[in-house]
Amino acid sequence: MTRIDTGAGHGKERGMSLVASLYPALKPWLFRMDAERAHEWTTRMMRIANGFGLLTLGQSEIQNPKSEIECLGLKFPNALGLAAGMDKSASAIEAWAALGFGFVEVGTLTPRPQPGNPKPRLFRLPEHEALINRMGFNNPGIHAAVKRLEKRRTKAVVGVNIGKNFDTPNDAAVNDYLYCLKAAYHVADYIAVNISSPNTKGLRDLQAEESIRQLLAALKKEQASLQMEHGKKVPMLVKIAPDLEAEQIEALARVFNELAVDGVIATNTTINRAAVAGHLLEKEAGGLSGAPVRERSTQVIQAFRALLHKQTPIIGVGGILSGADAVEKLKAGAALVQVYSGLVYRGPGLVREVLEAIR
Template structure:
């Protein structure tokens, strides 16, 4: 069905099509019109959590947790909602989302547009939440970078009771100076503060909610080694590799190549895989890895597992392939005997 709908969606502005798709998913779930999910069971242990399969939805599609039940119904082993911030914010000026079909790519400079953590929690409370739910947290654009930890701690505290795991997003290129938090001292200070808060919340709620951190693909080998050292030192529960890239050289002279924002889809695949492979070599299996970036077909998901990922996530590939990508990835992972 998606092959019939896609040409219509691609005639619309990209953000308008995104919002329309979310509305359609919500209504399809409400009226029991969702497609049948792939009947493939691949039990996976990740961060101490039991997943029905290792294929997840990356953050960004459902920023406010408005379509949780519909997204689970598609067959994902886990979904990640957000990025969410303490206070609602509009994000960057429009237009801010662009499709590049020739490259099976997307450029976005959304800027963490969301309704705020309190609105997300209300949406979670109104869902059945039948699966492993991750919440991706960030900082408000108006919060100075030196106070970024305050925003992450607010989100961590509010999200803790509702999440199965929480991801710390420090790698979006669309919030000023955010990626500076990936540096050694800054990263260590932020993650230590979050791990200390996690310990208090564990005692308060009587449950342990794992913490993952999502990093960029635009890192050199020394930076990757530093990150691997810090996450082991502070005992993070997982690393997600990677977010979007700011390197648009692969687009050549495409009319949109000069647009600001993060590039995702096929062009980020090799950079994302390079970071994933390097992290795997640095960590020696001590911290779980989630591979994301450039999964457009089942073989791409398998490749990330081969490079050291314990699980994978998709997003941009869904825009170009639709729900068929989910079944294809699961079949390839099953054949690979994940």
């Protein structure tokens, strides 16, 4: 159940209570709306609410020194982040931070803007607290996002998640990633290399050992030269799928260790439908997220934790719908956690619950 603060707090605290306590009332109405429209509506409302200072628990939460954590050579206000895909265009960073997130991963962004797949492309499976999406990297292009990020004021850490355009063949994918890395380096606190979305044809093939070695070797080389040029190191993480066999995980970990990848984000959505077998929407193409991916994502975190160099952090994501779920990811070896689907099902109250649980 969503915890609702009754508003006994003062000032800033009360702002968050209002938004968090409104969500259970708004949710049935939002859930009658098309899922993508509901997402656009809530993002717009959040920006407006933030303009009126109504999301401000985050400010006190984000300034709570007890929650601070050092990771990836960065100082995170807290260990909870917004997963990629929620704010693809970096349009509401201040609002996410005000809600209490210690970091926000924007994107996935590609070199050129692209519309993504035809609608409908986002589906709710409330019986399973799950979503299926085949958005297909709809985004305004890396430069539009970078322009917004150049003006950001928040203290939250901002990661920029990068990918390739849908019509770039895999043998030229490296150029797209290099392009985005160069374009975003000066505004990003970290870069996430997304090779695990199931909705861009062939993207996951980049996880094959030789492909990933070549891709990451080129990106690491560029990262080193950008570090010289800008006088700062922007860590580069790789985001992986949950649908990997043990040998594939071993091969990936070998490459990550060999090339000194700065961190791993585990995991993206799953193409496995076992957990939702028999559901009306089971056959919808796309990635499944939320509760059904929780266990598998935790297993993948555990497997990578056992194989990666000790100093290589993992960001745990997949099926966090409660404070206890977040703690489970940390126990499995994650240093930081992210949520997406949980926010749809639980609303902003989840942020406080997770922060309290992990503190």
